[in-house]
Amino acid sequence: MEQTFMKERPIFSLLLSMSLPMVLSMMVNALYNIIDSFFVAKISENAMTALSLVFPVQNFINAVAIGFGVGINAVIAYYLGANDQHTANMAATFGLLLNGLHGIIMTVASIVAIPYFLRMFTSDPEVISLGKQYAYIAFSFSTVIAAGLCFEKLFQAVGKMTVSMGAMMIGCAANIILDPILIFGAGPFPKMGIHGAAAATAIGQVLTLVIYVIIYFARPIPVKISFKNLEAPKGLILKLYSIGIPATLNMALPSLLVSSLNAILTSFSQEYVVVLGVYYKLQTFLYLPANGIIQGMRPLIGYNYGARETKRVHKLYSLTLLLTASIMVLGTILCLAIPEQLIGLFTSNQQTVQAGATALRIISAGFVASSVSVTSAGALEGLGMGAPSLLISLLRYVIIIIPGAFIFSRIMGVNGVWNAFWIAELLTAAIAYFIYKRSKAIGADCPYPNNPS
Numbered sequence: 001m002e003q004t005f006m007k008e009r010p011i012f013s014l015l016l017s018m019s020l021p022m023v024l025s026m027m028v029n030a031l032y033n034i035i036d037s038f039f040v041a042k043i044s045e046n047a048m049t050a051l052s053l054v055f056p057v058q059n060f061i062n063a064v065a066i067g068f069g070v071g072i073n074a075v076i077a078y079y080l081g082a083n084d085q086h087t088a089n090m091a092a093t094f095g096l097l098l099n100g101l102h103g104i105i106m107t108v109a110s111i112v113a114i115p116y117f118l119r120m121f122t123s124d125p126e127v128i129s130l131g132k133q134y135a136y137i138a139f140s141f142s143t144v145i146a147a148g149l150c151f152e153k154l155f156q157a158v159g160k161m162t163v164s165m166g167a168m169m170i171g172c173a174a175n176i177i178l179d180p181i182l183i184f185g186a187g188p189f190p191k192m193g194i195h196g197a198a199a200a201t202a203i204g205q206v207l208t209l210v211i212y213v214i215i216y217f218a219r220p221i222p223v224k225i226s227f228k229n230l231e232a233p234k235g236l237i238l239k240l241y242s243i244g245i246p247a248t249l250n251m252a253l254p255s256l257l258v259s260s261l262n263a264i265l266t267s268f269s270q271e272y273v274v275v276l277g278v279y280y281k282l283q284t285f286l287y288l289p290a291n292g293i294i295q296g297m298r299p300l301i302g303y304n305y306g307a308r309e310t311k312r313v314h315k316l317y318s319l320t321l322l323l324t325a326s327i328m329v330l331g332t333i334l335c336l337a338i339p340e341q342l343i344g345l346f347t348s349n350q351q352t353v354q355a356g357a358t359a360l361r362i363i364s365a366g367f368v369a370s371s372v373s374v375t376s377a378g379a380l381e382g383l384g385m386g387a388p389s390l391l392i393s394l395l396r397y398v399i400i401i402i403p404g405a406f407i408f409s410r411i412m413g414v415n416g417v418w419n420a421f422w423i424a425e426l427l428t429a430a431i432a433y434f435i436y437k438r439s440k441a442i443g444a445d446c447p448y449p450n451n452p453s
Helices: 011-043 045-082 086-117 125-139 143-158 159-182 194-218 237-264 270-283 285-307 310-339 339-343 352-381 386-399 401-412 414-440
Strands: none
Touching: 011 045, 011 159, 011 194, 011 270, 011 285, 045 086, 045 143, 045 194, 045 270, 045 285, 045 310, 045 352, 086 125, 086 143, 086 237, 125 237, 143 159, 143 194, 143 285, 159 194, 159 270, 159 285, 159 352, 194 339, 237 352, 237 386, 237 401, 237 414, 270 285, 270 339, 270 414, 285 310, 285 352, 310 339, 339 352, 352 386, 352 414, 386 401, 386 414, 401 414
16 A cells, blocks of 8 residues: 555656556547547548537536546645645545536536537538437536546556556447447447447446446555545645646647637638547547556656655656657657548548648647647646646647637638647747746745645
């Protein structure tokens, strides 16, 4: 049950042992996203368009759950490093309660809002109908998503990355197996179309949560969820939100970006909405594994920061940056070498394939630079510095790229939207590195209270 290995083991092997299980599970999750879209695209291009339009809302729901989970993860890891077991337990307890409440709110709000949201981007009745059919089922499980992600961050905070890997992989595997069965029908299962895609996703999420709960009770971990004493130490809930809200916004900003870009792209052609949706499916193969490394890094940075091992904190940052940049180099090579084949996984429309290939070649110019931004933002979250992390994401997803896409589209046409991606990544990377370097100067000023009680 002792957690001191986080500050004692050699950094390289420690980071790999924490990150590789998450990278593997993220790759499986990315595979699921690709396969899900592949089968939905087989229904019709309108179904793929509907999925692309629903994606920002779906991403926002996940962002709320994951973002607050990041707050739970960072606070637990810090207090374990500071040897304050009671506060770590209370962080886990209140984290689960609050994230469950968030899930209930998101279920109601998203189901009510989705018809109006879809009509903002299309007047095609079939696309709207398909979008609602998918969303009503998928969004009904928002509370399950929130609880599952809370347990995920809890296990990660104590270094049990293989548990997270196993639960996520089993859920994703269930999704992959059920997708074609429920979409197209097989044996006793009727053909459900886009309903089947949503149902397969929901079943996988439920299975993941069940696995977490079983393992939590069967194999005790250093942090306990206890509802016997719900009186939180002073400032604990505020600290959860002070990290969780910026992290949530970090995760939710891509939804704002996609919706804004969809609005710009529809003025050219609806096929570009499909291209953007396909791009975001493909880029998960890069950013989810990179996020797996970040997830491995975050509790290590939090624990070592709590233990005042600042040199190890900065070594962890440098090594993580190197690993994420390596992933982005590979992604850049693939997007330049075989863009038509990648886009062709999701559509047989040759005009859409060519438009998508052009987009991939342009956007990929910013992949390597983005590794600086995602690593810096993740490191700052682990340090408990939510606001600087949020600033990086605001620059990357809103402040630079949205105005840039609008302006460049008026000058260069639709390619101006794609060029805005790499320009935003380069500018944000430079600023993000400066923000992290500045955080080193204030690293001795701990953002957590030494004794929150």
